Amino acid sequence: MTKKRYLILEDGTVFEGEAFGAERGMVGEVVFTTSMSGYQEALTNPSNTGVILVMTYPLIGNYGVNRDDSESVDLNLGALAVRAIEDQPSNFRCDETLSSFMEKRNIPGISEIDTRKLTRIIRSKGTMKGMLTEAGKDVDLDTALQVLAASEMAPGLVEAVSTKRPYPSPGRGKRVAVVDYGMKHGILRELNNRGCDVLVVPYDTSAEDVLAWHPDGILLSNGPGNPEDVEEAPAFIREVLGKVPIFGINLGHELLAISCGAKTFKMRFGHHGGNHPVKDLQTGRTEITSQNHQYAVDRDSLEGTGLTVTHVALNDGTVEGLAHETHAAFSVQFDPEASPGPEDSNHLFDRFIDTMERHNGKEIIANA
Secondary structure, three states: OEEEEEEEEOOOOOEEEEEEEEOEEEEEEEEEEEOOOOOHHHHHHHHEEOEEEEEEEEOOOOOOEEEOOOOOOOEEOOEEEEEOOOOOOOOOOEEEOOOHHHHHHOOOOOOOHHHHHOOOOOOOOOOOEEEEEOOOOOOOOHHHHHHHHHHHOOHHHHHHHHOOOOOOOOOOOOOOEEEOOOOOOHHHHHHHHHOOOOEEOOOOOOHHHHHHHOOOOOOOOOOOOOOOOOOOOOHHHHHHEEOEOEEEEEEEHHHHHHHOOOOEEEEEEEEEEEEEEEEEEOOOOOOEEEEEEEEEOHHHHOOOOEEEEEEEOOOOOOOEEEEOOOEEEEEEOOEOOOOOOOOOOOHHHHHHHHHHHOOOOOOOOOOO
């Protein structure tokens, strides 16, 4: 028998729906994604740690869940909110339903709510905290609002999702050290597809230890939360900047900017989805990108940092890419590996390989 469940926003809005997945309740930040598919990748993306993710597409779970599309071993998503959940999926790769997948991994969900209304609220008022109640349990609204008012988004998200020890993903090509701030498996796949010999290291690994491995390049991965909370990153990046090429993605992009003296800010409702147009200012091309970020680099803070804007979001002008003027370092706010989404920008991994090919172990200038 289906149990009732409530989603309560901090502005007092209440959505009554049906519970699926795990029965536990939780409190998290409510964000929406415009992707029509790719829910398995979203569930397993460490960048979504702790959030209540609203799918704007109305029917979710159509093709079930399979063993190949997860972006991490653990599920770190806070909860999933959908209009309708499909419990009779049809796909030749399907191993189980979305609901059973979430239940086994203790991720709660709510269905049969007006996700269009919920999305409009977030879009107009901005991202806010929400409480997903325990399945089948009523909750007093005043009590829920007090809990929401007292709750704070936990710091230390990167520490929670980063690998605890280094591990290799061998190849015969360029040696790439990936700093794991919450890395998606898609990044590793793109590097391995290009033959890279990869070493994934914890977020707090010292520059000395990474450079002792003699990498040809360093990739700063995606990850969750506020970049200002990753206190270890700026000193590390400043230490390796100019010694080996650097490629930053998502959170790694924000951390590169901070290490050079720029500032970041929290967006009103962020960019989440697989259909965001971005213009490459170096080529003039417009690419459709997969994005998943709540923070962005403040363009006005870039003066004197040595960083140049290379990509901008066409919807709102957000900085989506940077390159260092004197060192071989560049970054993008979006996800060039997609997973899920369009692959318009995965050529950036080729650019990273080319940059490493040109690097001779000495300090080099950008575009040399």
